[in-house]
Every structure is written in C-alpha cells, then in structure tokens.
Amino acid sequence: MTASDEKSGQKEIFAQGNEAVVEGALLSGCSFFAGYPITPSTEIAEGMSGRLPRTENGVFIQMEDEIASMGAIIGASLAGRKAMTATSGPGFSLMQEHIGYACMAEIPLVLVNVMRGGPSTGLPTSPAQGDVQQARWGTHGDHPIIVLSASDVQECLTMTVTAFNFAEKYRTPVILLLDEITAHTREKITVPDPSELTIFSRVTPTMPPEWYIPYEETMRGVPTMPPLGYGYRYHVTGLTHDDHGYPTSRPKEVKDFMERIFRKIDQYFYDIQLVQEIDTEDAEVCVVSFGCVARAAELAVQQARESGLKAGLLKLKTLFPFPRPAVEKMARQCKTLVVPEMNMGQVSREIKRVNQNQSQITTLNRVDGKTITPAEILKLIQKG
C-alpha cells in the first residue's frame, strides 16, 4: 500500500488483486474480517489485519479454521456489521456448511474465494477456475446464491463493492470468485473517493419491536434486519422457519419460505446480472469468458479484429444467477461461441444449457496450472 492511504479523495495505487479487495471492502464499510491463512488469498487477511484496527470499530480476527471464520462473520453480521472472509480451494470446501446457514438465515456477508488448482490440496498455488459450480451448488439443499468474478485488479475493487452491495440489498451471502492470477497481478488502479460510490446498507426495521415480524412476506421478498441487541428480539435458526423465525415443518410454511428466498434473488435478476460486451455488435464469433482468461480473450479478440475477423467478447462478471439473456443474445447472433476456461467445462455447461443448439460451442479447457494464452484463443476464433 502507498503512503497516501489516509488521505481522502481519489488516488492511484500500485496494487495486487488481493490488496484491491481490501480497498473495496473498506470503501464498502466492511468493519469485520475473520479468516484463516491460505494461499493465494492470504494477502486479503494480512491487509485487513493492518487496516481494520485503525478504523473506528473495525475488528480483524484470525480464527482456528475456515468453518469458524464463517461462523464468526455470520455472528458479526447478525450484530449489524458488514463482514467478510477470504479463502481458497480447501478452505472454501470447509466453508460450505456455513454458506448454507447464511442462505437459510439470510445473512449478508461476502466470501472471497481465490481459486487455485484442485481437487484437494491440488496445485498450491497455480491458477485455476475449478470452483465455479461449487460456488453455486457447494452447500447442500436447494438455495439461491450470488456469485461474482473479477478479471483485473481494478475490477477486484469494484466487484468487492458490488458484492457488499448485493449482500446487503438482498440479505444473502455473496461469493466473489477470483483466481490466483488476478489476485496476484500487480497493476496501477484508481481507488475512488468514497463519495463517488453508491454504497448500500441493509434495511433495518423502523416499526415498534412488538409489531416486528422477522421474516415477513413482502413484495421485495427481502426482510428487514435489525442488529442483535436493539430491541427487536427474534430467533435466528438454520432450521426451516416460519415468518416469526420459529422452526416449522408445515408444508405450506416451508413452501412459502423456500419460494421467497428464491424469489428475492430471481426478481432482481436484471440488477444482479453484470456482463461486459466488447466488440459484440457485429460479431460472428464470440468468446464468452470470465476471470483472468477474459483478459487473454480480450487481446485475442483485438488481434482477430485487426486481421479482419468479426470477433467479440462477452465477459461474465456475474456467474450466478447465470446471465442467461446476455448469453442467449450472443447465441442467436453468432455462428460460434468460444468458451475458454481453466477447468473441465464448468461455465460451458451453463452456456450449452442456455444455447439450445442455436450456435456452435467450442470449448477450450486447461487444468494443468497454466493460464490460457491469447494465441490459443485466437486459434479457435480463426477456426470459426
């Protein structure tokens, strides 16, 4: 970090992706971090440990494992804090239980998973993108979740802010998937002045406590959330509960609850779906990509254009809920969709599902711990 940290206003810093996450979190009002060391995510914990105690009521704690880290941030979030943790592969697996709890109890929190090669201890710490489907479906049971990604250092900052905003707005855990390359690349970024950002905080109840119904059905589908200890005493549980928070197994109440937690994400789909289109207007071949691979794809598309090929790039910033309309549009328009990714096809299977045989899908999968190069992608664009 640079010496200009404490000054207000926009500033330029030379930072790696993990450090940009720290900047983004602090700009979002994150005041609680609990984590456990694991490469390649550790710089986020290190950054937070130095910064949070210098803020008014910031707390950093290194927990005994990743399960406890998630437990601590859920507790802190219930007590009214914007809270986050960061981890990588094996730690992400350990966190799955509490991701489910956070979905069930509707706890706003941000979890950054810096992907490395797996499964198990795998490739510490070469880059990979193998946790995409785990981020969506890793915890047991049907649940809605928001999964975001970032492909450069600046985006690490902005997507962290977005992650906090979504978490607070929709009372849900948000997973930010980075990869080792994005997290460890150093480049110049702009840290915006806090006044330039739109920051959301959860809606707290304003009615008298005796009128408060903790999980009341509303049009928004997102219940208000009081911090513990301010008069709104209610029951929080990982059991399926009724609108008062009490455990229930009555089919009607269970159905209403499950439908509401899905609806609260689904009905805001267009707010949550974030993609970036580059040169797609007249594209005949479109690369669909995310994370560090999207950067290689951007260069490949540029080179293809220079040689006269009608290539474009659809960069997915939101991975789940899957940005179906954006992909469908390209599937209708293009002859071929090229899907390069550093896994065995976790995003391409979503694209195939959405494509419905409208265009040809070309996949490029690399799981050897090496990044996908622009030349590899360009070759596929040229094939058409």
Add this chain to the structure above:
Amino acid sequence: MAEVTKLIHRYLRHSKKFPHVYCPGCGHGIVLGSLIRSIHALNLKKDDVVLVAGIGCSGRMAVYVDFNTVHTTHGRALSFATGIKLANPRLKVIAVMGDGDAMSIGGNHLIHAARRNIGVTALILNNGIYGMTGGQSSCTTPQDSFSSTAPFGHMEHDFDLVKLTEACKANFVARTTVMHAKQMDKMLTTAIDQRGFNLVEVMTPCHTQYGRKNGFKTIVDMYKWYQKSAVQYEKYLNLPEEKRQGCFPIGVFSDNDQPGLEERYEELRRSLAGGDDK
C-alpha cells in the same frame, strides 16, 4: 402458580408453539430454569442477552426464551458467539451446547475460544450421549457403558472437559449437576457476570437414550446416581484414590479475572487512534 414458575414465565416466548421437545424427566429444563434465574438475578435486560445455541437437544433451548436467540450449526456455536461478542462487546453472549456438540464436533472451537478468553459464557449440558439422534456414543460416554453405536460397550476414554479448558487458560471453569440447582445458579451468575471466557459444565441425565441402556430403571435412579457420584471439589481432593472410583468432582476449578479478547482489541484500537503507533 409458584413464585419461581412465574419468574420463568416472564422470560419464555409466548408466541412460540409449545410443547417443547424434551422427554419426561429430562434435566435440560432444570438448567434452563437456572439460566433464567441467573440472568434475572443479574438484572440484565432481555435485549442485552444473546443466547447462542448449537445443535441437539440443548440447542433447542434457545427458541423458548425471549432473548436475542441464535440457533447455529452443529458444534459451531462458539464461532458465532465469538463474532457477536467482538462485533458488539456490550452484549452478554451465552453459548449453550451439548457434550457432543461442544467437545466432539466443536472441540476445536472450544479450546480456541477458551485460549482466546473471548467474553462468552459457555454452558455445556453433558448427558454423555447423543440424545436427539437416538443414543449414540459421544466423547463423554463413560467407558464400558452401552449406547446404540456401542452395543458391546464403549471402548474409549471419556473427555474431562474441566481439565481441558483449564489447560486452555479460560477465566472460569466450573462443573455441577442438575441435582445441585443452587450451586448451578451461583456458578451461572458468576460466569455470566464475569469478563473473559467462562465455562459451566452441567451433568444432566438422559434416561431415554442413556439410562435405559445402562441399567437405570427410572429417571429417578439417574438423578440419584448423580447425587451419589458428584463430590464437591474440596472433598474430592481429600478422598483416597480407591474412593474416587465412580465419583467425579464438582465445584469451581479455576477463577481468574483476565481481560477478554474484545477488551484487549478495544485497547489496541484506542492506542492506534491515540497515535502511539509503533
């Protein structure tokens, strides 16, 4: 209605659908009664109390009482409690757990919460069995006794929670049984009032899942067994080794007054804000 029942009713949630989940003769109700009396004796506001519970029969305790209640995941109650206490040190955080909950699946969180001396009261209801799932062995099932997963007798040693948490330098470590309700009241009042990590282990009978498999004809036999085998710590120390067989000590085993982690953290923030930043 007896005075004491009236008092307990003041702290129950009347919007909750009763009846409760506990079997006839279960000791958990006695512990909940004691907890309520202690909170009342300390004159705490309901809003300032957070009851965090794990999973199991003891975990269900939270839903019945009118505090801020958080029913967490199996074994992880202390990690939630740590987050809540650090996020808002003003709150009185009490974590209620069972033996399997706190010591088997949650053993790691227990030793680290004790080591950190986080300002949480851990109330552990030890019935030596997994009650809710049907009477399987836990890490505190007495050696050679029977359970549904130890039909030929439990081969392993049982955990001594007191020794474990003492070694981790928790502020306050105490043990009692449901047959010693007044002692329990006193211990819980001290534990909740004091700073740092305070642990109270309560031996409570599960006749349904443990007693019936181990030769206790009625629940009363189990209560009598606790009465007979629990020996006050001071007396226990003077017992000759052969007389200690089949007995366990109860009482306060350690009582320190070290600042909790959240206090030390606030101190750090103050010193950094004050500019004496090294």
